[in-house]
Amino acid sequence: EAQVTQNPRYLITVTGKKLTVTCSQNMNHEYMSWYRQDPGLGLRQIYYSMNVEVTDKGDVPEGYKVSRKEKRNFPLILESPSPNQTSLYFCASSFWGGQPQHFGDGTRLSIL
Amino acid sequence: DQQVKQNSPSLSVQEGRISILNCDYTNSMFDYFLWYKKYPAEGPTFLISISSIKDKNEDGRFTVFLNKSAKHLSLHIVPSQPGDSAVYFCAASTSGNTPLVFGKGTRLSVIA
Numbered sequence: 420e421a422q423v424t425q426n427p428r429y430l431i432t433v434t435g436k437k438l439t440v441t442c443s444q445n446m447n448h449e450y451m452s453w454y455r456q457d458p459g460l461g462l463r464q465i466y467y468s469m470n471v472e473v474t475d476k477g478d479v480p481e482g483y484k485v486s487r488k489e490k491r492n493f494p495l496i497l498e499s500p501s502p503n504q505t506s507l508y509f510c511a512s513s514f515w516g517g518q519p520q521h522f523g524d525g526t527r528l529s530i531l
Numbered sequence: 532d533q534q535v536k537q538n539s540p541s542l543s544v545q546e547g548r549i550s551i552l553n554c555d556y557t558n559s560m561f562d563y564f565l566w567y568k569k570y571p572a573e574g575p576t577f578l579i580s581i582s583s584i585k586d587k588n589e590d591g592r593f594t595v596f597l598n599k600s601a602k603h604l605s606l607h608i609v610p611s612q613p614g615d616s617a618v619y620f621c622a623a624s625t626s627g628n629t630p631l632v633f634g635k636g637t638r639l640s641v642i643a
Contacts, residue, residue, distance in 0.1 A: 423574070452630065459540075461635030462575070462620060477630065509574050517563055517624035520631065522574030 421446050425510050425523035432500060433531050440495045440526050442510035450513045451493040452477070452520065453485065455506040462509070468493055469516060500530045534558045535623050537634035546643045550608040554621030554634055557602065561623040565631065566595060566606045569618045578619075579606070611641045 423444045432438055444451065452467040454477075464477030468487040482504055484496040493512075497504060507527050511520035536555045544550045554564075562583035567575040581588040581595045581604065588595050594607045608615055621634040 454633075459635065461537075462633040464630055464633075467630050511574075516629050517626065517631065519565055519577035519580060522567075522576070524572070524574045 421521065423510055423512055423521050423523035425508070425526045427526060428524065429527050431529040431531065434501055435499050438497050438500060438528075440497075440508060440510075440528070442493045442495065442523060443491050444493075444510075444512040444521070445491065446512060446521065447490065448512035448514055448521075449490070450516050450518070450520075451487065452511045453483070453493070453495045454509045454511065455479065456509065456525075457506050465495070465508075467516070497528075500528075502530050504528065505530045532557070533634075534561075535621055535632050535634040537619075537621055537637050539637050540635070541638040541640070543640045543642060544611045546613055546641055547610045550606075550611045550615065550639055550641065552606040552608075552619050552621075552637050552639065554604045554606075555602055556604075556623050558623070558625075558632075559602070560625045561632075562626055563624050564595070564597060564604050565622045565624075566593075567620040567622060567633075568615075569620065569636070575620055608639075611639075613641050613643050615639060616641045 453465040454462045466485040468474045510523045513520040565580040566578040568578045569575040597604045618636045620636045622631040
């Protein structure tokens with residue numbers, strides 16, 4: 420089954436404690452992306468990657484890092500999380516950037 | 532600066548009637564437009580798209596209309612069903628490998 424898998428689905432943590440949200444896709448997609456969804460703000464892109472070892476900033480990259488060492492994986496790293504990063508995060512993938520993307524089911528992060 | 536705007540945060544429609552969700556864009560370079568549907572606790576799922584060479588695309592109960600001169604697109608759902616209750620996101624991109632730009636979403640409630 421074609422899917423984008425995110426882990427964890429839920430996480431409550433404290434300010435400053437580094438965390439990683441993993442994202443994996445099994446569709447051999449070149450393009451992967453991270454979004455955050457906040458009330459009244461819709462989906463905002465954090466980072467995207469057009470291919471292995473190629474990443475670029477989206478609209479709200481501050482406080483986040485990503486890496487793309489393999490085609491299937493695109494982890495999102497919060498080196499020093501802060502409460503304003505409390506949000507619902509989605510990973511997505513597609514064959515190329517402008518195509519319909521497949522989304523994961525989301526990761527709800529709460530940073531206290 | 533919001534390039535894709537969904538000016539109605541919410542919409543309520545009676546079951547069986549038509550739902551019309553609207554989306555405006557400012558970037559004249561956009562030439563591919565998509566609608567996504569999102570249920571609570573799930574990731575957005577692709578619904579329907581339209582290329583700028585067309586002004587209408589239909590898929591079952593869902594039809595998307597594009598008015599390039601007005602930089603406006605709309606999603607029509609006929610007839611509306613309670614299962615259509617969800618948040619709908621409009622998105623746009625330019626030709627080539629460019630990221631999708633999402634609107635803030637419209638919450639549709641279909642009342643039985």
